[in-house]
Amino acid sequence: MSTQLVLLAVFMFVATYPSRALPILAPGIERLPPRALLYLRLVGPAVLASLAAANTLVVKTPDGAPVVHVGIEIVGVLACVLVVAWRRNLLLGLVVGVALVAAARFAGLA
Amino acid sequence: MSASAIPSPAAPDLRTARRRLLLDTLGIAVSVAAFGLVFGLAARNAGFSPIEAMAFSVVVFAGASQFAAAGYIAAGLPWAPIVVLTFFLNARHMLYSASLAPRFREVPLAKRIVMSHVLTDEAFALSAAHFHRIGRLDVPGYWIAALVGVFIPWNIATIVGVMLGSAIPDPSRLGLDIVFPAAMGGLAVGLTTGRRELVAAGAGAIIGTGMSLLIGPALGIIVGGLLGPLLGMATPVPPGTDAAPSISPESEMTGGPVDLATAEAEVRNADFSTSDDERGA
Numbered sequence: 001m002s003t004q005l006v007l008l009a010v011f012m013f014v015a016t017y018p019s020r021a022l023p024i025l026a027p028g029i030e031r032l033p034p035r036a037l038l039y040l041r042l043v044g045p046a047v048l049a050s051l052a053a054a055n056t057l058v059v060k061t062p063d064g065a066p067v068v069h070v071g072i073e074i075v076g077v078l079a080c081v082l083v084v085a086w087r088r089n090l091l092l093g094l095v096v097g098v099a100l101v102a103a104a105r106f107a108g109l110a
Numbered sequence: 111m112s113a114s115a116i117p118s119p120a121a122p123d124l125r126t127a128r129r130r131l132l133l134d135t136l137g138i139a140v141s142v143a144a145f146g147l148v149f150g151l152a153a154r155n156a157g158f159s160p161i162e163a164m165a166f167s168v169v170v171f172a173g174a175s176q177f178a179a180a181g182y183i184a185a186g187l188p189w190a191p192i193v194v195l196t197f198f199l200n201a202r203h204m205l206y207s208a209s210l211a212p213r214f215r216e217v218p219l220a221k222r223i224v225m226s227h228v229l230t231d232e233a234f235a236l237s238a239a240h241f242h243r244i245g246r247l248d249v250p251g252y253w254i255a256a257l258v259g260v261f262i263p264w265n266i267a268t269i270v271g272v273m274l275g276s277a278i279p280d281p282s283r284l285g286l287d288i289v290f291p292a293a294m295g296g297l298a299v300g301l302t303t304g305r306r307e308l309v310a311a312g313a314g315a316i317i318g319t320g321m322s323l324l325i326g327p328a329l330g331i332i333v334g335g336l337l338g339p340l341l342g343m344a345t346p347v348p349p350g351t352d353a354a355p356s357i358s359p360e361s362e363m364t365g366g367p368v369d370l371a372t373a374e375a376e377v378r379n380a381d382f383s384t385s386d387d388e389r390g391a
Contacts, residue, residue: 003162005166006169023211024214025222041209047334047335048294049294049318050314050315050335050338052315056288058322084296084300090134094293098289101287101288
């Protein structure tokens with residue numbers, strides 16, 4: 001059984017781990033000025049919303065170019081967001097969003 | 111009276127919050143398992159052995175870059191550009207790490223080293239929302255989010271996928287392809303508790319989408335995550351309505367924010383002599 005790619009996995013770990021670890025392992029981050037702490041507090045909503053929007057609205061063409069895509073996925077994601085805002089229940093939101101998308105695809109609407 | 115004998119007013123809230131975290135984690139775990147299966151299949155099709163596929167899922171543990179690497183290996187790309195691409199694809203984790211770091215400062219170093227490795231989009235989203243709800247760090251809560259929600263299902267699904275191969279149905283037929291963006295959006299809602307967070311989230315979404323179209327999603331998402339908070343900070347809020355930063359030091363007993371200057375003054379002025387009541391008189 002081949003194990004050659006295990007070494008590539010190690011190289012990829014070396015490229016990934018510092019991003020994950022440096023701020024958590026760096027001493028003294030609690031002594032940051034209040035403006036920096038406010039910035040960090042806002043990173044969570046900003047980056048999660050950025051991930052959600054880009055993953056829903058941007059797809060790559062076969063030649064790798066990013067293009068806008070508006071499909072049933074945006075309906076499913078918005079339905080989930082609205083349910084979470086209304087009921088404060090992520091699982092319920094996911095079930096509603098997935099069910100909408102699955103039903104639309106099953107019915108041939110998307 | 112000893113501190114341990116004082117019933118913690120935060121304890122019932124913590125149990126409730128953990129139950130909610132587990133429910134949220136369940137939804138994420140289903141999605142993670144579905145895509146772990148697909149990664150296993152993709153790795154098998156790219157010529158990975160089961161050991162190599164598992165090495166990727168355990169050691170790299172970053173879905174997007176694992177999928178990209180499988181595609182590039184199948185296309186015969188050299189290793190060096192794959193490693194560089196991996197760095198850029200995963201650079202957004204720095205934002206998560208920086209955001210969580212103030213809460214993790216009391217965690218022993220060895221534990222932080224391991225916690226860092228399992229920090230993913232989903233682990234950050236679940237744990238940040240959980241910490242926000244309870245107002246402080248909860249290490250078991252982090253393990254629930256990172257291990258139960260992501261690491262364990264991702265790795266079990268990878269090995270199942272690489273072994274079962276083409277018997278696996280396409281998750282998009284079941285609508286599961288929207289679980290990841292929907293979960294990220296839903297968890298962003300959980301972190302949006304004021305006008306500044308709302309502006310940061312809206313700006314992050316718009317900038318992230320726009321920049322993804324210009325420079326690709328890997329960097330575009332990061333730009334959205336970096337610039338969105340700046341617009342949130344520039345948003346005026348009525349005096350007294352801006353909540354205390356959720357990453358400020360907080361009391362383990364009440365979950366409320368700690369005014370360090372006042373606390374320090376109280377410690378300096380405190381009379382630590384034992385009272386008659388405490389001696390049992």
